[in-house]
Amino acid sequence: MRFSDYMHEWLYGKEGYYASYHPIGKKGDFYTAVSTSKFFGGTIAKHIIARIDEGFLRPDSLICEIGAHHGYLLADIIEFIHTLRPQLLQTLRFGIVERFEALREAQKTYFDESFGNAIALEHYGDLSELNERTAFFIANEIFDAFGCELFYKGKIGRVENHKIIFDLDDPSISALAEKYRQDRGEIAIGYDSFAEAMKGSAERFEFMSFDYGELDARSDFSIRVYQNHQVFPLFDEALNLAEAFGKTDITYDVNFTHVKAAYEAQGIACTQYATQLVALIEMGILDLLAILKEHVSDEVYTQELEKVKILITPTLMGERFKMIRFVKE
Incomplete structure (x- = not known):
């Protein structure tokens, strides 16, 4: 089979990695x-509130995470909205796009x-089920989980008995490789239909x-496997x-130019591309730390500060991770 189909089965098949719940963090295979x-x-919650204040998002918008795994990110967003602007929890809606029932159950639990009965979590199997007036979509490490073809000097890879063989021709993949100046590497599949x-x-x-x-x-292979860190x-x-x-x-490194092209082909503007360091600081992560410092002990503040440093330090996550933002007016 083509490598893209092999990777899809690896991650999303009946016995695939994402078909069941796996812990993330110290007990899992990787950190996020x-x-x-x-x-x-x-910080994302602070940005959402700012977009509501600017009038772009309605107070009754859907805040929706795509590929939420356990649901920690959306829950953190809700928790901070409650802290910063609690009245918005009476009007905003919160949802997760999740195809796997096992993960839906973990998220619901x-x-x-x-939150008990305070938050009514909405679940959707696919973006096509949505028909909203205004929405804010958030995803963390989703584009690196799209299937990809492996390209090497004009040929794409197939897998036979778990061995990769480069002997297939595909003009459409070759055209993308030429467009992005690759003689080898990963060519993602599915960005266009997703956009x-x-x-x-x-x-x-x-x-x-x-x-x-x-x-x-x-022009190189970045594809890799994570297991027990x-x-x-x-x-x-x-x-x-x-x-x-x-x-x-x-997983593999994302070609953000490919992501941009998929959205721009749909008439959706890319309004920002930045390192995680720049994005989090511009959205106000340091302001949130200043608020925390006023309300907790020095010990608690120092603990949270050290965690934030991991997010924004250039040699850790700050430069390696990027944020990309799209807007449909």
């Missing part, structure tokens, strides 16, 4: 910004434990996403694909 600090979601589905989901929306990658594709390049001889299949996370 969400598992690092609640102030990641808190977490929200019930966190098209989001376009039809709301009359007006903002979509913010965080992921690792660059604005330009590097260890990283294995896909072509590492020490990696047994048959054993790793479906039991580990597989």
Whole structure:
């Protein structure tokens, strides 16, 4: 089978990695910004409130996370909205786009434990189920989980008995490789249909996403497997694909120019591309820390400050992760 189909089965098949719940953080295979600090979601909450004050988002907008895993990020956003502008919880709606029933149940349980009857969590299987007036979409590390083709010197990869063989021709993939100046590397599949589905989901929306990658594709393979906080390049001889299949996370660096092109083809403007460091500071993460300092002990403040430093320090997550933001007016 083509590698894109193999990766899809690896992550989303019946026995795929994302088909069931896996912990993130110390007990999981990897860390994310969400598992690092609640102030990641808190900063996004502050931005949402600012967009409501500016009049772009209505007070009754849908705040929707795509690919929420456990639901921690959306819950953190709700918690900070309650702290910063509690009356908005009476009008805003909150939802998650999630295809897997097992993850839906985990998210519902977490929200019930966190908020009881105060928040009515809405679930959707796909963006096509939405028809909103205004919405704010948020996703963390979603574009790196789209299937991709592996391209090497004019050929794309297929998988036979968990072995990758480069011997297939596909003019459309070759055209993308030429467009992005790659003689080898990953070519993502599905960005165009995703952007098209989001376009039809709301009359007006903002979509913010965080992921690792660059604005330009590097002509090399970045695809890798994460297991117990260890990283294995896909072509590492020490990696047994048959054993790793479906039991580990597989990912690659995002070509953000490809993401931009998919949305711009739908007439949706890219309004910002920035490092996570710049994005979080511009949205007010330091202001939130200043508020915290006034209300907690020095010990608690120092603990939270150290977590935030991981998010914004250039040598940690600050420069490696990027934020991209799209707006449909």
